[in-house]
Amino acid sequence: MKSTEVENRIRQLAAERRLPATHLERWLAIDQPSRTRLLEITETLKLRTGQIVAAIDTLDEIAVREQVTIADILDRPDLRRTLKSAGSTPARASALIDQLRAMRFPLLRAMQSRLVLEIAALKLPRGIAVVLPHELGSDELTVSITAHSGAEFERMLASLEIKKTGLMRVIEMLGGKQ
C-alpha cells in the first residue's frame, strides 16, 4: 500500500469514527510500517473510537518502554493468534485491547493474578467479599460482609477469624511483601 493511500484511509477512518485530532496526529506520526499495520488491524477488527484511542496510547507506551516499533509489537505471536482466533469480531477487538494492556503492565497483571489466586484459595463463604484496590492503586483491601440475620453475621465473623492469616497475607502482598 502506498504511503499516501494509507494516510488517506487513516484520515477517512478518523473522520468516520470522530477520532480526536490529537490521536489522528499521533497515528500519522508513527513510522510507515507501524501506521499501516495498525490501520489493517483497525479495519479488520472494526475497532471502536475508544478502542482506537486505547490502542494508540498503549502501543505508543509499550514501544517507548521496550524501544521497539509498533509494527514489531503487533506482529507478536500472541496478538497474531488473537487476530486469527475464531471469536466474533467485537470479542477479538476486546481481547486485543486487553492483551495490549497486559503487555503494557506485565508486573501489575502478574501481581493481580497472584492476589486473585490467594483470595480464591481462602474459599470464603458467600456473603463475604474481598475487593482489591482498582489497579492496585492503593494498599487498601476492602472486606465486606452481607448478612441477613445475627446468626449469619456471627458465622461469617467466625469464618473471617479462621481465614485471618490468609487475609493478612493478602494485605501484606498489597504492601509489597512477597
Place this chain on the structure above:
Amino acid sequence: MNFDLDSIFVERGCADAPLTTRVIRAAANRVPIGYVDDARELVKPDRNARDPFGAGKRRMIIARRKTPFLMACPAGSARFACCGYLVLTLASNCPMDCSYCFLQEYLADNPAFQVYANFTDSFDELDQLIRSAPQKHFRVGTGELADSLAFDSMTGMSRDLIEFFAARENLTLEFKTKTDEIENLLAMDPRGRVLVSWTLSTDAVFRGSEHRTAPPSARIKAARAVLDAGYRVAFHFDPLIAYENAERDYVRLIDELLDTVAPKNISFISMGGLRMTPGLRTVARRRFANDPMLCGEDVLASDGRYRTFTPLRVKLFSTLAERFHKCGAEVPAYLCMETAAIHERVFGTAPSRPATIGERLASG
C-alpha cells in the same frame, strides 16, 4: 556547570540591585540584556515557540517579588505524612530539564526563569517566623520551585543566605540541587546551620530523564566536598522510578554514596515515588515522547496522580530503607507524598506529626 540563556530582562526598578549587578557582570556580553518597566508579559509562555516551557527556561527575568517569599511546602497535604518543610521562593523555574518535573505543569503559564532581586526581603519574613515561635527549629529550603544552586555562580545568592542563616540558631537552610555548583559554598562558613541536599537518581534515570543535570557521581562527590567544608548533607531519592532492574541500580547507588559519605554524616534521606497528575503526565509525555522512564507501570491512584502500582512502589521503598538500615548507623528517613499507612509499612512505625519531623530534621 554552564547553562544557556537566550536573554536576560531586567525590570527597571531592579536595575541597581546588587543581584542585578552580579548577574550582568557574570553574563559579560554573552547574553543580550534588555530593560523593561514591567516584566509580567515576559514571564508568560511564548506561544509561538516549539516548546514554550523549554524556551521559558532560557529567558531570565530579574524582577521584584511582590508576594511573600515564605510558604508551606506546596506538596503538603493532610492526606500525606509530611515533613514540615518550609519553602523560600527566591527564584522560579530551573535551567535543567527533567522529564518528570512537576514545574512543567505548575509553571506552565509563567515559565520564564525568574530571579527575585529583592530576595533579601525574605530575611524579614524569616525573622518574623523566629519571633513567632522562638522555641522551635525550622527547616527552610530554596529548592522547591527552582534548583537552589543552578545559577549560583551568576547570582551569588547562596553567600547572602548562608551569612543570614549562620547567624540564626533556630533556622536551618536547605539548598536542594542536582548540580555540583558548590564554589560559593566552599568559601563560606555555615556554622552548622546550612544543609545541602542532593536528589540522587540511578545512572539510567540520569541519562534518560535528567537533562543538563550533574551526573550522580558528581553530585555525591560535591556532597563530600561540602561536608568537609562544614555543611550538613542529605539526599532525596525522589522520584524513585520502578524500571526493570531499578532495585539493583538503586542499591548500587546507595553503595556508592555510602562509600563516599559515611552514614553518620548523612542528616537524613527522603524517598518518594514518581507521581504525576494527569495534566503533568500529558505535558511530560509530549515534551519527552521517547523517555521510557515515563512509561512505567503507573496507574491512577486514589489521590488523582499516576503512581507506580502500590506493591511495586512500596517494595522499592522497602529495599532502599533496608539498605540504609543495614549500613550500621541510623539514618533518619521520611517519605514524601505518601500516606501514614505506607510510611508504617516501609519503616515499621507510624510517622510523627509534620511539625515534629520538620523540627527533628532541622535540628539534626
